[in-house]
Amino acid sequence: MGKPTDNIEDKVLKFGNTQIRKSAIEGMTEKEFLKTYKPLISTGAEQAVKELKKKKIYFKK
Amino acid sequence: MELCVCGTGGGNTGLPSCYPIFDVTKQAIFVQYRKADGTINGLDLSALTSGVLDQTFLDSKVKDSNPLTRWFPSPELKNIVDERADDITEEFEDGTSVFIQEGARTFEGMIIKGDTILLGNLQKWRCLEIGVFFIDKKGNLIGKQTRDGYLDPILIQKESFSPGLMKGTDTTIQKNRIRFTVSSFDNDANLRMIEASKITADLLGVNGLIDVVAGTPSNVSTTGFDVQLNTNFGGLTSKIPASGLELTDFQINEVSPTPGPVTITSVTESTTTPGLYTFVFPAETSGDVLEVSNASGVLDKNYDVAKFQVSIP
Numbered sequence: 053m054g055k056p057t058d059n060i061e062d063k064v065l066k067f068g069n070t071q072i073r074k075s076a077i078e079g080m081t082e083k084e085f086l087k088t089y090k091p092l093i094s095t096g097a098e099q100a101v102k103e104l105k106k107k108k109i110y111f112k113k
Numbered sequence: 114m115e116l117c118v119c120g121t122g123g124g125n126t127g128l129p130s131c132y133p134i135f136d137v138t139k140q141a142i143f144v145q146y147r148k149a150d151g152t153i154n155g156l157d158l159s160a161l162t163s164g165v166l167d168q169t170f171l172d173s174k175v176k177d178s179n180p181l182t183r184w185f186p187s188p189e190l191k192n193i194v195d196e197r198a199d200d201i202t203e204e205f206e207d208g209t210s211v212f213i214q215e216g217a218r219t220f221e222g223m224i225i226k227g228d229t230i231l232l233g234n235l236q237k238w239r240c241l242e243i244g245v246f247f248i249d250k251k252g253n254l255i256g257k258q259t260r261d262g263y264l265d266p267i268l269i270q271k272e273s274f275s276p277g278l279m280k281g282t283d284t285t286i287q288k289n290r291i292r293f294t295v296s297s298f299d300n301d302a303n304l305r306m307i308e309a310s311k312i313t314a315d316l317l318g319v320n321g322l323i324d325v326v327a328g329t330p331s332n333v334s335t336t337g338f339d340v341q342l343n344t345n346f347g348g349l350t351s352k353i354p355a356s357g358l359e360l361t362d363f364q365i366n367e368v369s370p371t372p373g374p375v376t377i378t379s380v381t382e383s384t385t386t387p388g389l390y391t392f393v394f395p396a397e398t399s400g401d402v403l404e405v406s407n408a409s410g411v412l413d414k415n416y417d418v419a420k421f422q423v424s425i426p
Contacts, residue, residue, distance in 0.1 A: 071359050
């Protein structure tokens with residue numbers, strides 16, 4: 053039996069009034085994220101970046 | 114209609130010391146009487162957990178993304194009339210008469226603060242083969258049992274469904290009136306219920322879905338667009354917005370030139386304009402036509418979003 057796999061489903065993360073697919077975040081750079089979501093996330097895109105780092109969700113390099 | 118069975122005697126006439134009975138109707142749940150496969154769109158009792166109708170089950174019916182199998186509960190009904198007309202008999206010259214058939218059962222109820230949008234939606238049922246469950250004052254769910262293992266909806270006589278608008282007066286409030294006749298194929302003796310004691314869902318007071326329509330998408334790019342989503346309710350220039358929808362409430366499919374699902378990256382509702390949503394998705398090709406619709410399966414909110422298309426510039 054293989055190792056249990058985490059995050060099988062594509063989670064949706066909430067930042068203020070915005071819901072973002074986790075896989076989409078992992079597929080974009082931090083710069084792309086900030087460019088897209090600065091005008092959208094009501095609680096601030098920079099704050100969202102901090103929360104993502106705490107949750108160990110990383111942007112594409 | 115059940116017939117007399119000769120040769121077996123009449124039915125027994127005893128009653129247990131304690132047994133439940135129906136109370137006055139508070140809500141009706143309309144359904145398409147038949148499913149696409151031709152079977153009755155009934156409640157499969159084996160789908161209940163230990164015979165209990167729980168919230169998950171109720172949501173699966175009321176928020177079913179498939180309108181052909183969905184339950185459509187009415188708002189609360191008042192001034193209920195639910196009675197059979199006098200029997201039809203044949204009378205003879207000697208003053209005696211014989212029973213020919215039961216009179217028709219007619220139902221009428223009022224929706225307080227009824228609305229013309231709701232009226233229009235009710236009118237859409239007229240041409241359909243309609244079934245109805247009733248929710249009574251005690252919270253019992255009433256239907257009929259004519260096949261084992263199911264509580265089926267009661268069949269409404271074809272072309273008898275008649276909703277109407279009763280405008281307010283100096284002394285009365287505006288109402289919608291619902292009136293229909295129960296099919297002569299249905300027998301009162303077959304009426305059955307799931308008792309309120311076996312219903313843990315919030316059945317009494319259950320709300321139906323609200324239609325949501327999209328305005329013209331704006332700021333359309335290869336990676337997203339904005340769109341105002343409103344209900345049909347409200348004034349012509351002051352529609353009530355569909356607020357509170359989220360990413361998981363939608364799905365997007367490319368319909369042209371290459372049909373297939375498009376994964377939504379994010380959805381944001383404006384904090385200043387309720388019902389104004391920004392959709393973001395992976396870059397699409399110029400000329401693609403996308404279609405936005407309800408997520409499939411059981412809907413999460415009480416909104417039914419009408420499909421709309423977006424052409425990628």
